[in-house]
Amino acid sequence: MLEVRSLSKHFGGIQAVDKCSFVAERGKITALIGPNGAGKTTAFNCISRTMAPSAGEIRLDGRRIDTLRPYQVTAAGLSRTFQISRNLADMTVLENVICQSKIHGWRDLFRPAMSAEEIDKAFGILEFLGITRIANEDGSNLSYGQKKLMDLAALLMSDPKIILLDEPAGGVNPTLLEEIIGHIRKLNEQGLTVLIVEHNMDLIMRLSHRVVVMAHGRVIADGTPDEVRENPDVLDAYLGGALEEAA
Numbered sequence: 001m002l003e004v005r006s007l008s009k010h011f012g013g014i015q016a017v018d019k020c021s022f023v024a025e026r027g028k029i030t031a032l033i034g035p036n037g038a039g040k041t042t043a044f045n046c047i048s049r050t051m052a053p054s055a056g057e058i059r060l061d062g063r064r065i066d067t068l069r070p071y072q073v074t075a076a077g078l079s080r081t082f083q084i085s086r087n088l089a090d091m092t093v094l095e096n097v098i099c100q101s102k103i104h105g106w107r108d109l110f111r112p113a114m115s116a117e118e119i120d121k122a123f124g125i126l127e128f129l130g131i132t133r134i135a136n137e138d139g140s141n142l143s144y145g146q147k148k149l150m151d152l153a154a155l156l157m158s159d160p161k162i163i164l165l166d167e168p169a170g171g172v173n174p175t176l177l178e179e180i181i182g183h184i185r186k187l188n189e190q191g192l193t194v195l196i197v198e199h200n201m202d203l204i205m206r207l208s209h210r211v212v213v214m215a216h217g218r219v220i221a222d223g224t225p226d227e228v229r230e231n232p233d234v235l236d237a238y239l240g241g242a243l244e245e246a247a
């Protein structure tokens with residue numbers, strides 16, 4: 001289980017995340033939603049330790065991870081994707097998948113390129129995601145959707161217990177969206193815990209067991225998709241945002 005307790009992050013005078021507490025239960029799909037600027041990505045960055053929290057505690061299966069370095073968080077079993085693909089230049093999909101999973105510290109840069117075992121494992125993951133045909137494509141030639149799948153493959157290489165997906169449906173076409181939903185569901189059925197930040201409400205409502213709603217850096221609701229959908233505070237937060245944008 002991932003436990004976030006009183007997490008805060010400020011940038012100068014901006015309180016991006018303000019004493020947020022929530023859990024992502026083991027074996028479940030939890031969604032973190034909220035209007036633009038609610039603090040979701042900042043919370044994600046703090047949880048994966050790509051950003052240092054200003055205050056609070058984050059525990060994975062009881063062990064504090066907010067004091068670890070990002071590669072140590074990955075080693076502890078938590079991996080994440082980014083809104084923008086981290087495709088490494090001049091490398092094939094296979095190389096990207098293996099290499100991105102491997103760099104856990106600067107010493108790893110000196111390890112042999114790819115072992116037979118890693119290649120086998122990577123091919124297994126590419127097959128699961130239905131993208132073995134692009135294994136030898138240059139990563140920079142991929143479509144946006146293919147990059148999303150490549151990122152997901154890289155994430156799975158580290159045998160995570162929990163994956164954090166940052167807008168997995170962002171900018172993908174409806175066919176790929178269904179494919180991605182299928183992959184997330186299957187991974188979860190295999191026991192993987194999932195935490196998703198996503199704007200696509202259809203995906204959230206169909207996939208999530210639990211939904212945590214943030215607004216202005218705070219958690220304003222936490223419950224099942226149905227509970228959250230009917231929560232007046234949630235409606236207010238979204239409508240407020242829509243009205244501000246329209247103004």
Ligand SMILES: Nc1ncnc2c1ncn2[C@@H]1O[C@H](COP(=O)(O)OP(=O)(O)OP(=O)(O)O)[C@@H](O)[C@H]1O
Nearest residue numbers: 011014015016034035036037038039040041042043
């Ligand atoms: N590096 C930064 N420096 C200063 N302010 C930041 C920084 N990153 C985020 N913020 C601010 O923190 C607040 C929360 O931003 P964040 O990106 O976490 O929200 P979000 O919920 O992920 O939004 P979106 O859905 O639009 O991605 C916003 O006011 C944003 O402008």
